[in-house]
Amino acid sequence: MNIGCRIKKIAFLGNGHCSKIIFDNPVHIVHGASNTGKSLLIEAIDYMFGAEKLKPVLPESKNYKQVVMQVTLNGEEFTIFREWPSIKFEIYNGHIDTKIDSDFYGYFKHGQATNNVANISDFYLKGIRGAKVLSNLHGEKSSLTIRLLSRIILSSEEKIISTASPIVVGDRTEDTTNKNVFKFLLTGVDDSEIKLIVRKKEFTSENKGQKEALSYVIDSFKLDLIFPEENGDSLHERDKKLTISIDGLLEKIGYSQEALSEVVSEKKIISCELMDTSNRIDVIKVNLANFKTLNSIYSCDIDRLNSQEEAAFLLSVGHSGQCDFCGETPKTVCNQLTNVKNLAQASLAEIEKIKSKKSELELTTHDLEKQLNILIAQHETLKKKLEHLDVETERRVPDLISEDSSLATLRKEKSSVQQDLCVHEKINAFNKRLQEIELTPVPKPYKSKDFYPEDESISDFCSIYSKILSEIKFPGEHKVDFDFKTFDVIIDDVPRHLNGKGVRAILHSVFKVALLMHCRSKGLYHPGIVILDSPLVTYRDPLNSKLGKLSTDEKELAQTKISYHFLNFLYKIRDQGQFIIVENIDIPTSFKDSIGIDTFYGKNATVGQRKGLL
Incomplete structure (x- = not known):
């Protein structure tokens, strides 16, 4: 205790x-x-x-x-x-x-x-x-x-x-x-x-101060209004109309963007095809150039082998293989004559092989030239299509830009309306508080x-x-x-x-x-x-x-x-x-x-x- x-x-x-x-x-x-x-x-x-x-x-x-x-x-x-x-x-x-x-x-x-x-x-x-x-x-x-x-x-x-x-x-x-x-x-x-x-005198003074402060705040908010001539109801109606307009324009823009997207998508596909065709044309041209060079090489080889075969023939014509002084046939001479003859035969065989390859090369070259012509034709067609799509894209873009600009304008207006609605809401809240203060009775002591x-x-x-x-x-x-x-x-x-x-x-x-x-x-x-x-x-x-x-x-x-x-x-x-x-x-x-x-x-x-x- x-x-x-x-x-x-x-x-x-x-x-x-x-x-x-x-x-x-x-x-x-x-x-x-x-x-x-x-x-x-x-x-x-x-x-x-x-x-x-x-x-x-x-x-x-x-x-x-x-x-x-x-x-x-x-x-x-x-x-x-x-x-x-x-x-x-x-x-x-x-x-x-x-x-x-x-x-x-x-x-x-x-x-x-x-x-x-x-x-x-x-x-x-x-x-x-x-x-x-x-x-x-x-x-x-x-x-x-x-x-x-x-x-x-x-x-x-x-x-x-x-x-x-x-x-x-x-x-x-x-x-x-x-x-x-x-x-x-x-x-x-x-x-x-x-x-x-709060005592009556203090309450009255405080009440007055609060009302003056609230009135000042309300007046300040009114200065922030973008459309001071419009009341809350008018702004609400305007906001609804803007919402409808924006929704309609968004739908239109959606269609426009979808159409443009299709053109762009097609343009992308054709561009890829055009690039692929160009690559193939370039490859064929390179191959044809190489084949031309190879064909020239084949021709040169044939000429060389023909010359070699003719030389071997001439060396062997009228030669018995015997010595002009002693009349005997040396072993070495016989071997050389045999080698010349073999060389002539080998040249003829090689000439036939090269002619076969040259013939195949000419067929392949002919096929490539045909493919090249087809690809060149396709390239021109694709190029024209791409040019057409470029024109279509340029035609559609201004419309879309215009629609986007209109949308930005509507959205800006809607933002301003909503801002004013928010200000009106604050003004109403402060007006309510102002009325409550005016209606508040002087508190009674205990x-x-x-x-x-x-x-x-x-x-x-x-x-x-x-x-x-x-x-x-x-x-x-x-x-x-x-x-x-x-x-x-x-x-x-x-x-x-x-x-x-x-x-x-x-x-x-x-x-x-x-x-x-x-x-x-x-x-x-x-x-x-x-x-x-x-x-x-x-x-x-x-x-x-x-x-x-x-x-x-x-x-x-x-x-x-x-x-x-x-x-x-x-x-x-x-x-x-x-x-x-x-x-x-x-x-x-x-x-x-x-x-x-x-x-x-x-x-x-x-x-x-x-x-x-x-």
């Missing part, structure tokens, strides 16, 4: 003087005569909880310049030093009497935090930083601070007898904030998620009941309040209801504020104690400390007290032992928090050994008795 804050000691230092009170018991009472510094004690504790100023009212105050408070915060011990006056808090680790640099924890300040120095709330509220509470019914929020929680912690004598709710005491402009602090403690749920509602604590939490709180009344023997049936109009309790059908001062004071005190007990029972955050100034004023001296005579209900209460029962009850629940009570009345002697007591005797103090706070 988060035990919150406990005060261990508060001390006043200055000019060699030191005055202190040690709170060594969860329930501690400071009582005594008037003008002894009891109220200053309450104000000094508030000062150390972040109050802006501490106004010294006692003559002895001039001897003191600094307040020191030792606290235990969520189980950790700290000592807080603050000059008197000053916005600076100097905090050290541990409960110390002398500042040691090694124990320094950090500086904090009153008011707006700086880049390097946090507000004192950041120290006290480490466990719930960032919690937000509503400041007003427009949903504006402020951070939960120790100053807001000080209304839960501290109850001055003026506030404790006030007819105002124990939770909304203070400046009425802060009532909403105080109520929502109470709701936060009661439920554990802050107001971070509440949406902000109602107070929108932020009332849930019934279950209020019921639990009232139940605890009733049990406390029973425990302290408060007169009546202890029926407790909650009045959301006053944010206060109704006891036995009587609103708290209708009671006398003393009854209001004890009921205010019970309210603060019940809130602490509720938070503890639910495991919710609570500062963990309740400081009450004069909760038992019912027992005042009606002749000497500044509060005057007792009212009827106060007299009835004064006849009870409620002071004893109230203090006894606080002692019973001492494990739930710290209770510091400042009172003028005498304390029952039965408590002297169970609760902490400091007595200020004032001017009547004797030796060993404390005169006052300072």
Whole structure:
């Protein structure tokens, strides 16, 4: 459980003087005569909880310049030093009497935090930083601070007898904030998620600004129109007609492209055939040239072989093979004559072969010449066809170019129309938004009941309040209801504020104690400390007290032992928090050994008795 804050000691230092009170018991009472510094004690504790100023009212105050408070915060011990006056808090680790640099924890300040120095709330509220509470019914929020929680912690004598709710005491402009602090403690749920509602003046100004901005945007869009004289309906009709025209032209272009494609395809085929024919013609011409050369070679070979055969014949004619001198026939001569004869025969045989080949060559040449003539004729035919297709292509291309140009023109016009349609669509959307803004009513602020604590939490709180009344023997049936109009309790059908001062004071005190007990029972955050100034004023001296005579209900209460029962009850629940009570009345002697007591005797103090706070 988060035990919150406990005060261990508060001390006043200055000019060699030191005055202190040690709170060594969860329930501690400071009582005594008037003008002894009891109220200053309450104000000094508030000062150390972040109050802006501490106004010294006692003559002895001039001897003191600094307040020191030792606290235990969520189980950790700290000592807080603050000059008197000053916005600076100097905090050290541990409960110390002398500042040691090694124990320094950090500086904090009153008011707006700086880049390097946090507000004192950041120290006290480490466990719930960032919690937000509503400041007003427009949903504006402020951070939960120790100053807001000080209304839960501290109850001055003026506030404790006030007819105002124990939770909304203070400046009425802060009532909403105080109520929502109470709701936060009661439920554990802050107001971070509440949406902000714009105020009427801001709404009107914002509304006007939005309308001017939208009107400017609409006028800007109108300047972008290509056909400003045409409205949306006219443009839609024009767009439809353009679509039909474009579709028709696309179909026509399709036919034209298809026809041209056929011509181009045929032209490609004929070009290939023409090229093939040309290649074949070239090949035949080359072959004929080669054949002509070969034929010449054959003719030359025949002439040479004829000459060779005639020479051999002449050599052998009239030659007997005998020697003219001796008449004998040499063997060598016979061999040579045989060779000449064989050569003549071989030449004749070779001549016949060549003539056969020459004859075949002439037939082949004749066939090739016929093929060449046919191919030349085909080449001319193909050439004429290609020329015709070129003419046809040139005839069709301008028509297609014209159709493409018309299509581009139509498409450009359609694009412009569609652009204007898009602009008109934006203009219509902004006009709609402009009308919506003009028709939007001024938002109404939330109602107070929108932020009332849930019934279950209020019921639990009232139940605890009733049990406390029973425990302290408060007169009546202890029926407790909650009045959301006053944010206060109704006891036995009587609103708290209708009671006398003393009854209001004890009921205010019970309210603060019940809130602490509720938070503890639910495991919710609570500062963990309740400081009450004069909760038992019912027992005042009606002749000497500044509060005057007792009212009827106060007299009835004064006849009870409620002071004893109230203090006894606080002692019973001492494990739930710290209770510091400042009172003028005498304390029952039965408590002297169970609760902490400091007595200020004032001017009547004797030796060993404390005169006052300072």
